[in-house]
Amino acid sequence: MSLLIPIGPxxxxxxxxxxxxxxxxxxxxxxxxxxxxxxxRGVEKLMTKKTYVQNIYLSERICGICNVAHxxxxxxxxEKALDLEVPExxxxxxxxxxxxxxxxxxxxxxxxxxxxxxFETIFMYMWxxxxxxxxxxxxxxxxxxxxxxxxxGGVRRDxxxxxxxxxxxxxxxxxxxxxxxxxxxxxxxxxxxxxxxxGIISKSDAxxxxxxxxxxxxxxxxxxxxxxxPYQAYDxxxxxxxxxxxxxxxxxxxxxIGELFTSADIIEYALDHLPKGDIRVPAPRKxxxxxxxxxxxxxxxELFYHLISNGTDRPYRLKVKTPTFxxxxxxxxxxxxxxxxxxxxxxxxxxxxxSCMDRLKFIDIRKGKVxxxxxxxxxxxYKRR
Amino acid sequence: MSIPKLITEVVRTxxxxxxxxxxxxxxxxxxxxxxxxxxxxxxxxxxxxxCARDCPxxxxxxxxxxxxxxxxxxFDYSKCIFCYQCIDTCPWEAIKPSKEFELSTPDKETxxxxxxxxxxxxxxxxxxxxxxxxx
Numbered sequence: 001m002s003l004l005i006p007i008g009p010x011x012x013x014x015x016x017x018x019x020x021x022x023x024x025x026x027x028x029x030x031x032x033x034x035x036x037x038x039x040x041r042g043v044e045k046l047m048t049k050k051t052y053v054q055n056i057y058l059s060e061r062i063c064g065i066c067n068v069a070h071x072x073x074x075x076x077x078x079e080k081a082l083d084l085e086v087p088e089x090x091x092x093x094x095x096x097x098x099x100x101x102x103x104x105x106x107x108x109x110x111x112x113x114x115x116x117x118x119f120e121t122i123f124m125y126m127w128x129x130x131x132x133x134x135x136x137x138x139x140x141x142x143x144x145x146x147x148x149x150x151x152x153g154g155v156r157r158d159x160x161x162x163x164x165x166x167x168x169x170x171x172x173x174x175x176x177x178x179x180x181x182x183x184x185x186x187x188x189x190x191x192x193x194x195x196x197x198x199g200i201i202s203k204s205d206a207x208x209x210x211x212x213x214x215x216x217x218x219x220x221x222x223x224x225x226x227x228x229x230p231y232q233a234y235d236x237x238x239x240x241x242x243x244x245x246x247x248x249x250x251x252x253x254x255x256x257i258g259e260l261f262t263s264a265d266i267i268e269y270a271l272d273h274l275p276k277g278d279i280r281v282p283a284p285r286k287x288x289x290x291x292x293x294x295x296x297x298x299x300x301x302e303l304f305y306h307l308i309s310n311g312t313d314r315p316y317r318l319k320v321k322t323p324t325f326x327x328x329x330x331x332x333x334x335x336x337x338x339x340x341x342x343x344x345x346x347x348x349x350x351x352x353x354x355s356c357m358d359r360l361k362f363i364d365i366r367k368g369k370v371x372x373x374x375x376x377x378x379x380x381x382y383k384r385r
Numbered sequence: 386m387s388i389p390k391l392i393t394e395v396v397r398t399x400x401x402x403x404x405x406x407x408x409x410x411x412x413x414x415x416x417x418x419x420x421x422x423x424x425x426x427x428x429x430x431x432x433x434x435x436c437a438r439d440c441p442x443x444x445x446x447x448x449x450x451x452x453x454x455x456x457x458x459x460f461d462y463s464k465c466i467f468c469y470q471c472i473d474t475c476p477w478e479a480i481k482p483s484k485e486f487e488l489s490t491p492d493k494e495t496x497x498x499x500x501x502x503x504x505x506x507x508x509x510x511x512x513x514x515x516x517x518x519x520x
Contacts, residue, residue, distance in 0.1 A: 050441065051438075051439070053439050053441075053470065053474075053519055054439065054440075054441040054470075055441075056441075056470075057441040057442075057466065057468045057470065058441060121391060121395060122391070125394070128404050131404070135416070138416045138419065139416045139417070139418075140418075141418070142416065142418040142419050142420040142469070143420055143467065146466075146468075148420075148467075148468045148469065151473075151518070152519070153518065156469075156473060157418065180390075180394070183390060184390065184391055187390070188390075188391070280518065282516070282517070282518050282519070282520055283518065283519055283520075284519070284520050285519050285520060
């Protein structure tokens, strides 16, 4: 006889609402049911009511942490629909900002991983060092988190020589810190006991469930949008993908730590090879009839935008698919067979961001089917149960 | 066991100054290009309404002044998200950036800034200072 344990809507790792129903046999989890949709904000509908210029700032607010990835994806999409060529310098600045945002997002979630496994010292140190990145972002954009630097046709602010020096100095300090964290996470026995061989996602599971980002790279699958489908200036910057074969929580954390080093390398290379020229070109307000998609590697994984335009200054339809939505089901699968106290640690190793995900009503991919339910359908379905 | 590695770090930090600042008593360092409150210079404004059109949150609304028979933008800073799109858009450069960020107040109404009737002068016609980025 198994027991049902509902966890959430307040979920145990981060202060965001999500509901998980765990079917347990004693301490061991037998089945997991994920209910998403508590953060549905209707952003996609709102986007069709606002102009393309206003939507830059709305797309930024889908997810506060990966705001740079969201705007990059959005402006890239509109530029594709407009057939607009962005200056080289703007592309490099976008890459630099994307990587700075990646460092700050990864530091945040690695710190929270430390907190969830009861290692609060590392959480405090991570967040202290995150401040260095936040200051760098504030220096070049004017805002700490929501950067508002990308715009249709380029970027809004240039990087000066003094700023270049400041960023390089900050990166060299951070690189020393990253080495220390890598040591802690690879050698410390406390960390290993909580993360090693916990929440394993096999390679075939990761592919069939459609995981993205550090989750799929932690399972040994070579998939990174920056390398597979290069965008902006990534095809002109040499770097390697970070792959770990184990597929457990520790592998996912180590992928993120490895990516901190790659991001630092990319920033330094991009600053050294920053081309001269304009940072912005004028863009028309009206977008001709078109149907385009765009892909970006957000800190959490692959981010997907799909635009259908109809010749006016507002989109006809804009669809967003965020990385957490792809990752929630593989992680739910990984929790089967684990014990209840491991739930937060496994969940946080996926870097969940529910406000990002919940623009969708409902899609079930566990039975191998994908279908969309309206609000009423969900209610009807669960009443019948 | 590698815990001692972090312990040396912990011991070293014990003798350092705290990283956090005592904010109200100690002012933070603000970056050069910090985005604070956007400020309107009404003498430069021609009342075209482009800022109100581009504002993503609707913080800017155009108000009609019957005495001078012109329109001028009014700002609601409680809605402002400091994206500076209005500064980007304004072809006459009438809106200027500032570093002011301490806007918290017990009364929301004080954040609504409407230019008083006597400060609004009739529009001086002149060419724009910069080309618009969005056409």
